[in-house]
Amino acid sequence: MGDAARVWADGRLDVRGESCPYPELYTLEALDAIGSGKVLEVITDCPQSFIRIPESVRVHGHALLSERRDGTTRVYYIRAR
């Protein structure tokens, strides 16, 4: 699903200001909490999490649907396994 089509999400996790490992840890826990098949929006500005969140989400079997960049902030849309 592309950026343009994504207008709704089933939950939002805003971890701006947090630094590692918490953006990654919170994301994984939120994906467990939100329920299978739901889409979580994650907003982060910790540079290390730009590497770690996509990596970790895949390892855990969730699907990274899309990613938006806004300068120093990134937004991920992830479907929970």
Add this chain to the structure above:
Amino acid sequence: MKRWYDRVFGEFWGATPVLVVAGVFASFYFGLTGTLWAVTGEFTRWGGNVLQLVGVDPTRWAYFQAIHLKGGPLQRTDGWLVLGMLWGSLCAALLGGHFKIRTPRQKRRWLWSFIGGLMAGFGTRLAMGCNLAAFFTGLPQFSLHAWLFIAGTVLGTYIGVRLAVLPAFKGKPRLEIGLRRVQSLDGSGTARPWQMYAGLAGVLVWVVCVGWTMRDHRPLMGLAALFGAAFGVLIQRGQICFTSGLRDLWLFGNGRMAKAILAGMAIQCVGTAVFIDRGVQPVIHWASLGTLIGGLMFGVGIVIAGGCETGWMYRLMEGQLQFAAVGVGNITGATLLAYGWDHWGLYRALVQGAPEVNLLHTLGWTGGILATFGFLGLLYVLVLWREGAYRRRLALRRLPSAGDVSA
């Protein structure tokens, strides 16, 4: 030009190539100057300088006599190295467009950052080196104290991870569940050219500084400033965090950074061996109980703080203000240790009488080099084992079961 720029600064650089290059640079830095890529000794001197500013004279403390407290940061080679690292990280963060003032939403982060930094600073100086001089650049000196420190750090980070997931440390995220429209991005952060220009100006300033030290007949300081800036750029562009190397291995079964660190140390061992063979004196420290305890404190501290010495330096330069607390904690902890060294009898109790073991002497050249690579190999096996164990646990969890929810 734009394409080239995006290729260099658009994405982060891979951790393994960055650490291999850092390893090569570190061995040349050792070969050219006879000193190590290290930072905490200088942090301790900063603590001493601060004490001098407020009218306390610490130059008679045994620890400061051992590490030579003279002048200010700009009169010391190590001072230029540390400032170079900070400056290099700042320029790299600006050039990559990653600079942003960030403050943690949860107040507890400030407290834990300071306490973790304090523990790590105290521990590293007890051990005579941090994740650099007793780890990344310490092991390739064939000094046994690095083995003890690494063992302590591996165990300490494990304990640290156990603490970091407790509610008091972890806190609560801002999580809203329920169908909602996605966050509209206002584009306020897109491609701000000022960061690039500021970064370029920063590079120019540093070139002038290096030229000035050279003209002033202080070639060692100029060299330190150059190497420091290179290290600073590398750790920011590669997001090189030794804390995450160990922490993420325990917490997420991710050994990418740990393997990269091992590769950087392996290549460095070859480089330093060549320079030692050509007559450069290796830097050997006491292999003592203090080294092991120091490593343990360091390991716990860096996980609680969220960053080791290299980690907090580049993160602070990216604008993550939380890491200023880690830095202040580090310097405070190191200064406390310097005081306690003789005043609390730490040296007598934990360090005195411990041997300074140079493995190239004790085991001979072949034995020393084989043993060091054997140790690296053992660490590599540990990483693979942990990755495998985590993956197996994850695979078990994926089997559908009712009681599977662990939030």
